Amino acid sequence: MRQYSTDEEKYWSRPPEKPTCDLIINPSPASEKIIEIVCDLADKHRKQIASRNILTREFYRLKLEVYLKEGHKDYYNRLTRFDHKFSPPPMSKNPRERIESLYKAFETEYGRVIFNNIALTHYYLKHGVVASNVKTSEDDKIHYLKKFHEKNISRVQFNDKYGHYALNAFELSSKRFEEYSDEELSHIATLVYQFPERDKASLDEAINSANPDIPSILVSLRELGKYNSLFPIKWIRYELLGLQRAGKIEDIFNHTYAQVMEQMK
Amino acid sequence: MQIKLSPITNSNTLLNRLKYKRISLLGDYIPGMECILVKTLHPDYYLLFNNIKAIVTENGSKLSHLAILAREWQMPIYLSEEPLDNLPLEGNILINPIKNEAILD
Numbered sequence: 001m002r003q004y005s006t007d008e009e010k011y012w013s014r015p016p017e018k019p020t021c022d023l024i025i026n027p028s029p030a031s032e033k034i035i036e037i038v039c040d041l042a043d044k045h046r047k048q049i050a051s052r053n054i055l056t057r058e059f060y061r062l063k064l065e066v067y068l069k070e071g072h073k074d075y076y077n078r079l080t081r082f083d084h085k086f087s088p089p090p091m092s093k094n095p096r097e098r099i100e101s102l103y104k105a106f107e108t109e110y111g112r113v114i115f116n117n118i119a120l121t122h123y124y125l126k127h128g129v130v131a132s133n134v135k136t137s138e139d140d141k142i143h144y145l146k147k148f149h150e151k152n153i154s155r156v157q158f159n160d161k162y163g164h165y166a167l168n169a170f171e172l173s174s175k176r177f178e179e180y181s182d183e184e185l186s187h188i189a190t191l192v193y194q195f196p197e198r199d200k201a202s203l204d205e206a207i208n209s210a211n212p213d214i215p216s217i218l219v220s221l222r223e224l225g226k227y228n229s230l231f232p233i234k235w236i237r238y239e240l241l242g243l244q245r246a247g248k249i250e251d252i253f254n255h256t257y258a259q260v261m262e263q264m265k
Numbered sequence: 266m267q268i269k270l271s272p273i274t275n276s277n278t279l280l281n282r283l284k285y286k287r288i289s290l291l292g293d294y295i296p297g298m299e300c301i302l303v304k305t306l307h308p309d310y311y312l313l314f315n316n317i318k319a320i321v322t323e324n325g326s327k328l329s330h331l332a333i334l335a336r337e338w339q340m341p342i343y344l345s346e347e348p349l350d351n352l353p354l355e356g357n358i359l360i361n362p363i364k365n366e367a368i369l370d
């Protein structure tokens with residue numbers, strides 16, 4: 001059975017970094033639950049890859065190898081399907097149930113982002129190189145902002161694709177782009193309108209290439225995973241704002257998840 | 266004031282007298298600033314790549330999405346060994362990649 005390289009063993013067995021340090025800047029109390037979910041997910045995966053039980057550890061490694069070889073294609077297929085299918089929970093449920101199911105949806109979606117991240121780190125520790133030669137959702141977002149700035153697309157078209165995004169996007173108190181006025185969005189767009197666009201393969205082309213650039217594909221998949229994880233985030237925000245508007249809880253983003261749930265009992 | 270740095274992305278270019286600003290959100294950025302000092306490598310800062318020449322951060326890794334993109338752009342990113350909160354909000358910065366240090370005035 002293949003053993004870890006010393007570097008990889010050292011890497012996974014050291015105390016976990018806060019995986020969220022670049023996920024949310026200055027998180028509000030409401031967003032602490034998001035951080036908690038991401039930390040728990042990362043911890044769960046790390047425990048498996050750094051397990052003292054050789055079977056657990058090697059099985060997890062095998063899963064990573066399978067993912068690097070073929071599994072990432074399934075993830076891609078799932079992500080592109082999910083893109084069209086995500087819808088908020090039905091209004092027939094009460095707000096508490098809706099919020100719970102949205103957090104659950106986020107957890108499911110982000111769990112896959114974490115696994116993809118671990119596969120990327122595993123690849124990096126083995127091969128020492130990670131590049132971004134495949135278009136990502138971030139590149140696409142800039143492309144859309146530029147098109148909006150140049151008035152080549154309408155606001156509706158922009159919102160349809162990136163309306164659920166925001167600055168500091170995983171922070172629940174961050175206004176989504178679809179909530180911006182045209183002027184506010186134009187202000188963001190002015191930062192990027194001279195952005196040189198690079199000639200990169202699309203994720204679809206890269207995945208179907210005879211010689212796939214795996215690390216670049218994983219980087220792009222990570223961003224697509226985040227793109228999809230932001231749909232539940234948007235709807236959690238709107239549910240919370242709905243509660244605030246209904247006068248049930250004031251200054252809602254200054255309340256933790258537990259406080260919100262307590263008040264909705 | 267001098268701070269020790271370690272590179273997240275490599276650069277051999279001495280960056281002299283860049284105007285810097287310590288920012289905590291993208292919205293804090295002022296056009297004309299050539300270097301940003303940030304707490305984390307948040308992907309939002311990618312939107313500034315066309316406007317800045319370097320990033321100094323307090324947290325981040327080589328696999329942060331921003332670091333991966335920075336390598337592609339040949340944008341130097343340095344990890345500061347000192348908390349950035351102790352530094353002036355804005356001023357000029359000299360980044361010496363050979364000595365891995367920055368001097369702020």
